Amino acid sequence: MLYRWQTGATAWLIHRITGAAVGIYLLLHILAQFGMKYDQKGLAAISNFLTNKAVVVVLLAFLIYHTMNGIRELIIDFGNGALYHKKLYWVMMVIGLVIFVTTLTAI
């Protein structure tokens, strides 16, 4: 892959990385809930990992980024966001940061 380190391409690459990480987290979340329901002690380690505070903070950051950039992509694809996608990126990031700080106070 050829990477160009401009706003759009970088936003896309981070979208990909955060998406893959959150995807793996949610698959593990399903597995951990299954383990809890059927009392599988071997899966308790996964549960402990998922509820680890540092992991939760990273999850929230990744999840909020992925959602905010996802909304930006929707505005670009279905609205006229392509005309101002760079500005839109930073607007979404500021909104995301506010949401992130707010959720941090709740965990």
Place this chain on the structure above:
Amino acid sequence: MAFSTANSSGASGWLFQRISGILIAVILVIHLGAVHFGASPVDLGSPFWKFFHVGFVILLLYHILNGFWLIIEDYVKTNWVRVSLYGISWIVGVAFLILGFVTLVPFGT
């Protein structure tokens, strides 16, 4: 090439990645509020929450595995590896769908 994974333009996948993404964003906020950050716990064994979470799992699995597939398509050039990973994605999807089902359906019993 007996079997190609590049047999469609991907336009329907593109659209449904967006539709599922919108639905997931809405459901996720409700899920986080009801289950993780809520003031009072909800009854996850009630039919509403069972349907809610089964739907959530289906949408998530689609969105996650289609996302993985987009990544595989970009980086994996060897045809037999791509085809294998495509098959593995389906197996993972079906396996996690069953895991989600057997966890959620008897919830609270």
